[in-house]
Amino acid sequence: MKLFAPLAAALLLATAGTAYAADANLGRNLAATCANCHGTNGQAVKGSGMDALAGMEKAKLLQKLADFRSGDKPASIMHQISKGYTEAQLDLIATYFAAQK
Template sequence: MLALTGVGGIAQAQDADPNLARNLAATCATCHGTNGHSQKGMDSLAGEPAEKLMEKLADFRSGDKPATIMHQIVKGYTDEQLSLISDWFAAQK
């Protein structure tokens, strides 16, 4: 019973953090630019449809899309976190 309460508390803490998606997406800035606006020849993520981003991430995870590092990075996130990140980038102009 206690374990279930703890898990619910974690989920509530994540839901209560209004900056969670932004904070998760910030890890992408080194390659994809601040707020997803790439300056280095990498793909810009800002304004891309979330569904398209999720498809690319799934392809990196499965190995269907060639990558230098994304296939490793994407495996460090849950599907829910990737969805938050994709939605956040999709909302950027």
């Protein structure tokens, strides 16, 4: 019985990563939170002053996000939003937007 709790905890931790990676729509779902400002699927409204994220090169988008996180790029809210995601989540978001046209 003493081995059950550590074994159960180890199994839960092992399956948590698998469940996270198994969601094929995770990038899309995370990217959906950007729609309020950057438009559906990253298609910003022309003349809105917002960057269109759809089709942006992944490396460029990741660099912009890193600059927001570090404070190197001034922002009204993006510095806070970008800090709310892990590096892996930001990679998924950038991958999703790079694939959009």
